[in-house]
Amino acid sequence: MRLIQNMCTIAEYPAAGSAAAAECCLGPAGRRLVKIAVVGASGVGKTALVVRFLTKRFIGDYERNAGNLYTRQVQVEGETLAIQVQDTPGIQAHENGLSCNEQLNRCIRWADAVVIVFSITDHKSYELIGQLHQHVQQLHLGTRLPVVLVANKADLLHIKQVDPQLGLQLASMLGCSFYEVSVSENYNGVYNAFHVLCKEVRHKQQPSGTPEKRRTSLIPRPKSPNMQDLKRRHAVEAEDRWMGPE
Numbered sequence: 001m002r003l004i005q006n007m008c009t010i011a012e013y014p015a016a017g018s019a020a021a022a023e024c025c026l027g028p029a030g031r032r033l034v035k036i037a038v039v040g041a042s043g044v045g046k047t048a049l050v051v052r053f054l055t056k057r058f059i060g061d062y063e064r065n066a067g068n069l070y071t072r073q074v075q076v077e078g079e080t081l082a083i084q085v086q087d088t089p090g091i092q093a094h095e096n097g098l099s100c101n102e103q104l105n106r107c108i109r110w111a112d113a114v115v116i117v118f119s120i121t122d123h124k125s126y127e128l129i130g131q132l133h134q135h136v137q138q139l140h141l142g143t144r145l146p147v148v149l150v151a152n153k154a155d156l157l158h159i160k161q162v163d164p165q166l167g168l169q170l171a172s173m174l175g176c177s178f179y180e181v182s183v184s185e186n187y188n189g190v191y192n193a194f195h196v197l198c199k200e201v202r203h204k205q206q207p208s209g210t211p212e213k214r215r216t217s218l219i220p221r222p223k224s225p226n227m228q229d230l231k232r233r234h235a236v237e238a239e240d241r242w243m244g245p246e
């Protein structure tokens with residue numbers, strides 16, 4: 001799939017914690033940068049989801065994904081964010097666990113947030129969500145990584161293998177948001193899934209108040225001699241009252 005400019009591949013990411021990775025917190029024009037990885041089994045519609053989010057369009061057929069990174073800007077709560085979205089190759093589950101290679105792990109570590117996708121027409125893609133979620137959290141030990149669970153292909157209800165309700169239950173068990181979408185038929189659900197993640201990342205990066213507010217609180221307030229006097233007088237009066245009964 002070559003619709004959008006391919007910026008770099010997973011292998012080119014700066015390692016987590018490196019100076020280069022720290023610089024990545026700012027995107028073009030100094031905007032806050034939000035990095036999102038899209039993961040899930042093969043064929044669930046990861047590329048379709050990413051392309052829909054970026055272009056609003058659904059294109060039926062894609063080359064098998066080799067891990068492309070795309071970018072766009074999004075308005076979130078009045079702030080323009082630079083978003084990087086990493087499409088990843090499909091994951092398979094084996095008897096002894098998931099098939100996550102080092103490239104994929106590096107991508108998950110790089111991300112500020114993750115979209116986990118399954119298809120309601122593919123029960124196997126749903127079965128690996130629990131393990132995949134655990135794997136993602138293990139790669140971000142010590143922080144709560146924002147995750148959204150997306151059940152795709154809602155237009156194919158007649159051949160569904162997973163009741164979307166199960167997706168909702170699983171998401172609430174895992175403590176993440178849930179969206180049932182049809183990438184082919186509806187843009188809004190797709191947009192909302194990414195938007196809620198961006199909001200979560202933004203709140204995580206800026207947990208209490210805006211920088212402006214924090215800066216304001218650091219400016220020393222001029223002391224009013226009258227207030228000082230009042231306080232001192234009040235303290236003396238309070239002491240007098242306390243001393244009174246003795």
Ligand SMILES: Nc1nc2c(ncn2[C@@H]2O[C@H](COP(=O)(O)OP(=O)(O)OP(=O)(O)O)[C@@H](O)[C@H]2O)c(=O)[nH]1
Nearest residue numbers: 042043044045046047048060065090153182183184
């Ligand atoms: N009916 C329907 N088909 C969809 C939807 N989303 C994706 N598809 C189709 O599902 C197939 C797989 O989509 P991809 O986006 O290539 O899936 P992927 O998860 O990126 O697959 P890999 O690259 O193999 O990991 C394509 O034929 C898409 O057209 C959807 O919402 N509804």
